[in-house]
Amino acid sequence: MEHDRKSRRIRPELVLTPRTTSEKIPPLLSSAQAVSRQIPSLPIPGRTVNPFSVCLMLLLSADPQAGTMPSVYEFSPKLAAAIRGQSPTPIYDPFNSGAGTMQPGGPTMGPTLEAPMGADPYQSFGMPAGQDPFMYGGDPAFGPGVYGQPCGPVFSGVNGPQPYRFGYIPKLEIGYIPQAPVKDLGSDVEMFELDTELRHNSPFVPGWVFSSAPQFDYRAWNFGGPLSNTYRVNLYRFGWDLELLKVKSNGWTLDFDFNPSINTDTESNLTSNAWNFDTRIAATYQVDPTLMLVLGVQYWDRVDDIIIPHAGVVYTPNDVWEFRLLFPKARISRFVGHFWGGHHWLYLSSEYNVEAYQIDLTPVGSGPSNRVQYEDWRLALGLRSDHVTFDKFIEVAWDLGRNFEFEDNIQKFDAGNQVLIRGGIRF
Numbered sequence: 001m002e003h004d005r006k007s008r009r010i011r012p013e014l015v016l017t018p019r020t021t022s023e024k025i026p027p028l029l030s031s032a033q034a035v036s037r038q039i040p041s042l043p044i045p046g047r048t049v050n051p052f053s054v055c056l057m058l059l060l061s062a063d064p065q066a067g068t069m070p071s072v073y074e075f076s077p078k079l080a081a082a083i084r085g086q087s088p089t090p091i092y093d094p095f096n097s098g099a100g101t102m103q104p105g106g107p108t109m110g111p112t113l114e115a116p117m118g119a120d121p122y123q124s125f126g127m128p129a130g131q132d133p134f135m136y137g138g139d140p141a142f143g144p145g146v147y148g149q150p151c152g153p154v155f156s157g158v159n160g161p162q163p164y165r166f167g168y169i170p171k172l173e174i175g176y177i178p179q180a181p182v183k184d185l186g187s188d189v190e191m192f193e194l195d196t197e198l199r200h201n202s203p204f205v206p207g208w209v210f211s212s213a214p215q216f217d218y219r220a221w222n223f224g225g226p227l228s229n230t231y232r233v234n235l236y237r238f239g240w241d242l243e244l245l246k247v248k249s250n251g252w253t254l255d256f257d258f259n260p261s262i263n264t265d266t267e268s269n270l271t272s273n274a275w276n277f278d279t280r281i282a283a284t285y286q287v288d289p290t291l292m293l294v295l296g297v298q299y300w301d302r303v304d305d306i307i308i309p310h311a312g313v314v315y316t317p318n319d320v321w322e323f324r325l326l327f328p329k330a331r332i333s334r335f336v337g338h339f340w341g342g343h344h345w346l347y348l349s350s351e352y353n354v355e356a357y358q359i360d361l362t363p364v365g366s367g368p369s370n371r372v373q374y375e376d377w378r379l380a381l382g383l384r385s386d387h388v389t390f391d392k393f394i395e396v397a398w399d400l401g402r403n404f405e406f407e408d409n410i411q412k413f414d415a416g417n418q419v420l421i422r423g424g425i426r427f
Contacts, residue, residue: 165201166203169200171198172194172195172426173196173423174423174424176420179224179418182404186225189222191220191221196215211241211244217239219357220234220235238261239262241258242257254282255281255283255284257278258277258278259277260275260277262276269369274357278300278301280297281298282297282298282311290315292313294313295311300354301356302356303373303406304373308328311326312327320335322345333347341387342388345385347395348381351380352377354374357371373406374403375402378398378399380396380420382394396420397420
């Protein structure tokens with residue numbers, strides 16, 4: 001009897017007590033509690049273990065890295081950005097450091113011609129990728145609407161270095177120089193000039209802009225004194241400017257320009273003296289939002305083969321001043337306000353100008369296909385204006401350093417300094 005009691009204490013028996021069908025689970029019990037009520041406990045010496053607790057411990061002790069569940073969704077940054085209600089970041093990022101002060105699609109100057117409020121057009125680096133920090137709205141080099149950035153009207157002078165405007169851009173300029181003495185000839189010369197251009201800017205390949213511009217120019221040189229009854233010069237230029245520009249990337253831009261032209265008085269058959277082949281290669285680097293460096297070189301095909309730098313700096317300290325200190329053409333502008341239906345800038349400019357034409361000099365004892373080169377320096381005070389759909393300028397310049405140089409048989413001679421009045425319009 002005593003041995004049997006010891007045996008029972010050493011080897012406990014598992015006793016299952018099934019419930020009768022008449023017993024029901026209380027309705028307020030959870031499903032887990034119901035299962036634990038239906039599954040009997042295991043009597044273990046000193047402790048009772050519920051099977052549901054065992055399953056829970058096994059689940060909690062499982063390795064979370066043991067396997068991965070297959071997913072039918074592939075992560076997409078663009079979709080994630082769309083879910084966040086933002087535009088996806090484009091791959092082009094001209095400035096990739098710092099924090100910007102404006103968001104894409106910032107204030108634009110609309111037809112009301114009122115200045116934007118509460119925004120600095122000269123922002124710090126870190127602008128959203130694909131947006132020019134020197135222009136309101138989206139970058140037109142990416143086209144309107146791309147990346148959700150609207151492209152509003154832009155105004156030169158207010159926005160720092162001018163961005164590219166796509167489409168056709170016609171231009172007309174007219175100038176007049178009154179009579180001035182021609183030294184060593186006992187004569188004088190009066191000049192009229194007309195320059196026209198129909199430029200078209202368009203995207204080329206990603207990150208590049210192609211610009212094409214057929215050009216027509218006219219010059220009338222009226223000589224007085226001994227030459228007044230025998231000589232009047234009508235000169236024509238037919239050119240085509242081809243330019244390939246790299247959109248700003250990491251602060252850098254590149255510019256390749258080739259401008260062939262035919263320049264003649266149409267009085268004789270064309271020869272090689274009528275052709276001018278001008279080229280330019282230049283690069284710019286944006287040091288900071290207010291300073292841009294320009295470094296390049298250009299070649300002018302004239303009587304003299306002229307190689308000159310195309311270099312300098314562009315400094316825009318604020319939305320009032322702009323200093324384009326470049327060679328061969330420089331300009332300092334100051335914004336003077338809104339009146340007469342437009343925004344206006346007063347400016348000082350300087351320009352080095354050289355032209356060359358095939359010319360028939362038979363009336364003065366030379367051959368029918370000589371070549372003449374005209375050179376001058378122009379220092380101008382002017383007013384330029386933006387009127388949303390067009391811009392214009394008018395200036396008065398002091399034209400100095402004027403001289404004529406010929407290819408054959410005629411010595412170089414100078415013309416006296418004189419006033420140049422010039423104006424133009426561009427749509």
